[in-house]
Amino acid sequence: MSEQIAFWMLSAIAVLGALVAVRKRNLIHGVFALMIFFAALSGLFLLLLAEFIAAVQILVYIGAVGILLLFAIMLTERVTGDDGRRMTSRGWFWGLVVAAAVFVILLLPAIQELPPPEAAQAIDPSVKELGHKLMNPYVVTLEVLALLLTAALIGAVTAAQGVRIPKEEDSSE
Amino acid sequence: MSLDLIRDILIATVPLLVIFPTLFAFTTWLERKALARIQNRVGPNKVGVPLTRYGGRFSLFGLGQPLADGIKMLFKENIVPRDADRLFHLLAPILALIPAMLVLCFLPLEFPWTESLLPVQAFLLDGAVIFFFAITGLNTLAIFMAGWASHNKYSLLGGMRAIAQMISYEIPLVLSAVVVVMMVGSLNAAEIANAQADWNWFVFTPWGLAAFVIFFIASLAEINRSPFDLPEAESEIIAGYFTEYSGFKFALFFLGEYIAMFAISGLAVTLFLGGGAGPGVAALPWLSTVWFIAKIFALIAVMIWLRGTLPRLRVDQLMGFAWKFLLPLSILNIIVAGFAWHAQQQASGILKAIIWVACLLILYATAKGLDQLNRPNVRPREYKYAE
Numbered sequence: 001m002s003e004q005i006a007f008w009m010l011s012a013i014a015v016l017g018a019l020v021a022v023r024k025r026n027l028i029h030g031v032f033a034l035m036i037f038f039a040a041l042s043g044l045f046l047l048l049l050a051e052f053i054a055a056v057q058i059l060v061y062i063g064a065v066g067i068l069l070l071f072a073i074m075l076t077e078r079v080t081g082d083d084g085r086r087m088t089s090r091g092w093f094w095g096l097v098v099a100a101a102v103f104v105i106l107l108l109p110a111i112q113e114l115p116p117p118e119a120a121q122a123i124d125p126s127v128k129e130l131g132h133k134l135m136n137p138y139v140v141t142l143e144v145l146a147l148l149l150t151a152a153l154i155g156a157v158t159a160a161q162g163v164r165i166p167k168e169e170d171s172s173e
Numbered sequence: 174m175s176l177d178l179i180r181d182i183l184i185a186t187v188p189l190l191v192i193f194p195t196l197f198a199f200t201t202w203l204e205r206k207a208l209a210r211i212q213n214r215v216g217p218n219k220v221g222v223p224l225t226r227y228g229g230r231f232s233l234f235g236l237g238q239p240l241a242d243g244i245k246m247l248f249k250e251n252i253v254p255r256d257a258d259r260l261f262h263l264l265a266p267i268l269a270l271i272p273a274m275l276v277l278c279f280l281p282l283e284f285p286w287t288e289s290l291l292p293v294q295a296f297l298l299d300g301a302v303i304f305f306f307a308i309t310g311l312n313t314l315a316i317f318m319a320g321w322a323s324h325n326k327y328s329l330l331g332g333m334r335a336i337a338q339m340i341s342y343e344i345p346l347v348l349s350a351v352v353v354v355m356m357v358g359s360l361n362a363a364e365i366a367n368a369q370a371d372w373n374w375f376v377f378t379p380w381g382l383a384a385f386v387i388f389f390i391a392s393l394a395e396i397n398r399s400p401f402d403l404p405e406a407e408s409e410i411i412a413g414y415f416t417e418y419s420g421f422k423f424a425l426f427f428l429g430e431y432i433a434m435f436a437i438s439g440l441a442v443t444l445f446l447g448g449g450a451g452p453g454v455a456a457l458p459w460l461s462t463v464w465f466i467a468k469i470f471a472l473i474a475v476m477i478w479l480r481g482t483l484p485r486l487r488v489d490q491l492m493g494f495a496w497k498f499l500l501p502l503s504i505l506n507i508i509v510a511g512f513a514w515h516a517q518q519q520a521s522g523i524l525k526a527i528i529w530v531a532c533l534l535i536l537y538a539t540a541k542g543l544d545q546l547n548r549p550n551v552r553p554r555e556y557k558y559a560e
Contacts (some may be wrong), residue, residue, distance in 0.1 A: 032314075034326045051304070052303065055303045055304045055307045058307035058310075059306065059307040059310065059328075062307075062310070062311065062314070063343075067313060067314070067317075067340065071316060072335070126299055127299045127300050130357070
């Protein structure tokens with residue numbers, strides 16, 4: 001019963017957060033609404049007894065992605081936007097149709113196929129199990145990912161450094 | 174949800190919400206007294222037994238000062254700048270306090286009255302340590318929120334400084350904790366504390382000592398303590414992110430900062446200083462709580478001492494120190510710890526001692542070498558927009 005209440009509350013917060021994040025003209029408000037969405041999602045993971053995923057959700061999405069978004073926004077002009085103007089776009093009808101189609105064709109059958117949810121049982125040491133899985137069958141994937149991220153990091157540093165122009169020898173005087 | 178569960182949750186959490194704010198009040202007094210001693214002053218010494226006519230006569234070393242401060246803060250006017258974002262201006266101090274309070278649950282503080290509880294304590298969670306780091310990181314957001322919502326140049330500068338500093342120092346902080354997690358093989362805070370029973374504290378091993386020093390320095394930066402208090406540097410940017418805060422909102426920021434101080438010191442105690450272990454715990458189990466809090470206060474005493482003696486870092490020094498010194502050292506520390514652990518599995522006696530000394534020498538030499546490498550880079554700052 002209490003899980004049900006928590007589930008519906010968290011879901012409502014998540015949906016509202018996502019809506020506000022999309023609708024707000026003020027970018028900073030939008031980012032914070034997005035973070036509320038991430039936090040609610042983390043709560044949902046916690047309800048499923050996936051503690052590690054919940055912690056990583058906060059650590060990565062709020063702690064890293066959200067703050068990066070804030071950094072990026074601070075580098076742009078007109079942060080606050082104007083709240084007065086309504087957000088409108090021309091393709092809203094087809095967007096609605098596609099969203100409804102995804103719901104009816106993909107999500108609805110998936111929900112109906114599932115057996116009724118049972119009370120979740122604590123998976124013994126889930127973090128340890130996850131660690132062993134990452135180190136044994138998936139170690140190559142992990143290392144390839146690490147390589148990719150390192151390459152991205154080096155690329156970012158090189159791009160940020162820019163082209164070095166050699167100093168001209170006292171040309172001004 | 175049964176009533177028993179609700180009762181047990183309350184018994185587990187309410188003491189944290191009572192004890193730590195009380196300790197906060199005491200710590201403000203302690204800090205003011207200690208700083209005064211360092212600066213050859215007296216410090217608060219007038220306010221005594223509050224709310225009585227004997228207040229001044231029995232001054233009790235000014236122990237009533239925190240209460241007087243609290244009442245003053247409560248009655249001060251709440252000023253919000255005209256152009257401020259009113260909602261965020263209100264939310265920021267609250268958001269600064271919540272994560273700091275929340276992470277207290279992840280400290281393995283076993284109060285005597287929690288013996289008969291259902292296992293509701295958060296430190297029994299399988300990923301308690303990682304949760305701790307995740308939630309402490311939220312503090313950054315509150316500081317940025319305060320800086321941005323105030324609509325003040327200096328506030329925003331303080332907020333941006335806070336973000337840059339916390340992102341940089343979170344990496345060595347987590348990497349130094351990884352060593353302990355690796356040795357114990359668990360992220361569970363209670364298990365980590367239990368693994369250090371019988372004086373097997375991690376601070377007594379070479380890699381543990383290095384990790385502890387890195388952790389302590391990085392935690393100072395993480396909670397904006399001096400010498401890393403750049404986000405609130407009063408000589409440069411007024412008061413940083415809380416320039417536009419007054420009254421009780423300011424007090425909430427203050428409270429959040431000190432609670433975060435307790436929390437991160439508590440994690441350092443859990444990871445490196447044996448948790449609640451200490452003499453006499455076997456006979457009297459409640460002593461473990463006393464030891465835990467005593468160790469937290471030992472670390473806080475060092476923080477106060479550092480605040481009284483060290484000057485503030487420059488921004489470029491701050492970044493250089495995190496990325497060029499702490500980060501390589503903590504990565505090397507993980508490698509050294511891994512090798513040493515495997516070598517110790519086979520070795521015994523004299524060989525073990527040799528491994529220890531070798532580890533200590535490697536870590537010391539690396540620290541020295543990194544220091545030397547960074548030294549030529551330390552030169553007077555080049556100003557871009559000033560002469």
